[in-house]
Amino acid sequence: MNVPPTVMSALAQRSSAQSRSVSPENFTGEKGKGGMATLSDRLPQLAKMHHNPVDLDRAASQDLGRGWKVSPNVVAEPGETITLADIEGSGAITQMWLTPTGNWRFSILRIYWDDQEQPSIDCPLGDFFAMGWGEYAPLTSLAICVNPGSAFNCYWEMPFQKRARITLTNIADEAMIVYYQINYEPRDVPDDALYLHAQFRRTNPLPHGEVYTILDGVSGAGNYVGTYVAWGSNSSGWWGEGELKF
Numbered sequence: 376m377n378v379p380p381t382v383m384s385a386l387a388q389r390s391s392a393q394s395r396s397v398s399p400e401n402f403t404g405e406k407g408k409g410g411m412a413t414l415s416d417r418l419p420q421l422a423k424m425h426h427n428p429v430d431l432d433r434a435a436s437q438d439l440g441r442g443w444k445v446s447p448n449v450v451a452e453p454g455e456t457i458t459l460a461d462i463e464g465s466g467a468i469t470q471m472w473l474t475p476t477g478n479w480r481f482s483i484l485r486i487y488w489d490d491q492e493q494p495s496i497d498c499p500l501g502d503f504f505a506m507g508w509g510e511y512a513p514l515t516s517l518a519i520c521v522n523p524g525s526a527f528n529c530y531w532e533m534p535f536q537k538r539a540r541i542t543l544t545n546i547a548d549e550a551m552i553v554y555y556q557i558n559y560e561p562r563d564v565p566d567d568a569l570y571l572h573a574q575f576r577r578t579n580p581l582p583h584g585e586v587y588t589i590l591d592g593v594s595g596a597g598n599y600v601g602t603y604v605a606w607g608s609n610s611s612g613w614w615g616e617g618e619l620k621f
Contacts, residue, residue, distance in 0.1 A: 394469075397460040397557040399446045404462065404559070412446035423450035423550060448554045451482075451545035459541040459555055466561040468533040474525050474554040475500055479509050481547035488570050489537040498575040500543065504529065507605025518600070531600075534568040569597055580609050586620075 395404040399420075400412050439445065451457045462468075475482050479501025486496035501507060504527040505514055511524040520528040533539070539559070545551045574590070581587055589602050606615065 392560050392562060394558060394560055395462075397462070397559070398555060399449050400444065402460075404460070404557075410442045410444070413441050417446045420446065420448070420450050423452060448552050451543060451551045451553065453545055453548050453550065456542050456544040457553075459543055459553075460539065460557045460559075461541075462535075462539040462559060462561075464538070464561055465534075465536050465564045466539070466559050467535070467564065468539060468557060468559040469530070470558040471527075471529040472554075472556045473500065473504075473527045475527075475543075475551060476525075476553070477545070477547050477549060477551040479504075479506055479525075481545065482551055482553070483544040483546060485542045485544070486533070486571075487538075487540040487542075488535045495570055496573040498573050500527070502575055502603065502605070503527075503573060505603040507603065531571050533571045534564045535570070536564055536568075583610075 395406065396409065397404040398409075400410055401408045449457055449459075480499045482500040484496060484498055484500045484503050485494035487494050496503070501509055504521055505519055506512065506521060506527075511521065513523075514521040518529070518531050520530070522528070541557065543553060576589070578587060589604075590599075608615065
């Protein structure tokens with residue numbers, strides 16, 4: 376029987392893969408451009424943070440200069456959509472880390488593959504990272520890890536053939552600050568590689584006696600990788616059990 380390699384077993388295999396990292400220090404992920412931000416590069420974001428009475432990031436790093444974390448985050452004003460990454464060519468995102476402020480339900484994560492008009496991933500940031508109640512809960516899994524108290528980590532491998540574009544929309548009434556890092560590998564991707572999709576649905580309250588539909592209308596071949604559900608009980612005598620039907 377052929378057993379596919381695990382992540383740990385693959386560590387002992389030589390790889391020629393390249394890696395890139397997108398962050399507020401290097402928006403394009405260009406090779407050799409990490410840690411190149413200066414205080415003048417940071418000024419537009421600092422101007423957005425005028426509502427913050429204490430700018431800890433500026434106080435901690437402004438005197439260290441280039442080569443240090445001068446620009447650790449970005450700011451999204453109410454109603455603003457910011458682009459976290461826009462990657463040209465083929466490759467695969469291997470890991471994402473985000474630490475946002477504000478209401479996690481009001482930060483909308485969207486990921487577009489290969490110049491598509493509609494996103495394949497369209498989900499509030501907290502719900503994508505299985506934090507549906509807007510507060511920290513310990514989570515450790517192969518795909519998603521959340522560390523105290525808002526360190527969101529995603530390890531889904533997300534291949535793309537031509538382009539990957541990741542945005543975050545702030546639909547709250549207050550500005551949002553987000554720290555983030557997106558790691559990816561520029562490489563050839565097989566024609567039969569699958570694309571990651573994620574949807575968000577919410578019904579509150581669910582009418583009595585009705586069946587809640589999690590997913591419907593999907594066509595084509597693929598792998599169903601799971602569902603995260605956050606529910607609250609609105610009636611006594613029910614403890615969350617039910618029949619799951621495909």
